[in-house]
Amino acid sequence: MTHRIVVDVQTGEVTQVEYTAEEQAAYDAAIAVQAEASAETPAETPAETPAETPVEPTNEV
């Protein structure tokens, strides 16, 4: 189960609170939407970096 961390600033008590069934269902639905969206997005093609032209040494007289 998914959870959140809750800190009571008055007592200092830290608790791990599990999602309710309703929250878990909403979480699962959001994950499914994200997975679907990423599947539809084509992978980016890395931009090609032009090869640098070496500078030829000059023979200054």
Added chain:
Amino acid sequence: MPLSISGDSPNFTSATLTTPTLTSPAFAGTPTGVGVLTSGTAVASTSGTSIDFTSIPSWVKRITVLFNGVGTNGTSNMQIQVGISTGVVTTGYASGIGYRNGEATSTTGFVVGQMANTTLTFQGVVTINSFGSNIWTSGGTLSRNDGWAVLSGGFVTNIGGTLDRVRITTVGGTDTFDAGSINILYE
């Protein structure tokens, strides 16, 4: 030794305490005319989809959220939400961030961190300040572990009650914290 108070005896309505030493005083009411900075409890941000700090006193006017190497397993921007006794407020925000090569906004919280990849972590502070009339504003600067800085600012319209909690989460709400620790100061 009995405590000696000078003033307009017997009512002491104008009494003056001169250089007293108060040991572990606790304020049962609303402190006025003084600044009392109280630290929350630092908590590891290594699991969960949100970190909630609850039971914040009703007299608080400013909350400082401290980020110490905080990261998540996703790429959804990090944000802070405030809440009242009935729950966390998720609407009515207008917030934004700016960083080296971009910007982002959120209407569901105070966006504070830009998550370009899962290895990023954040350190720094964001303050949330009472504007009065249940309106709160935010501002802060976080630095990323790759050296970039993220500036943030925003406000939320009337939250419908007295603030008593803040939540650190992500815009998407589904990414899980996997690094660092978080604490708050309030005053």
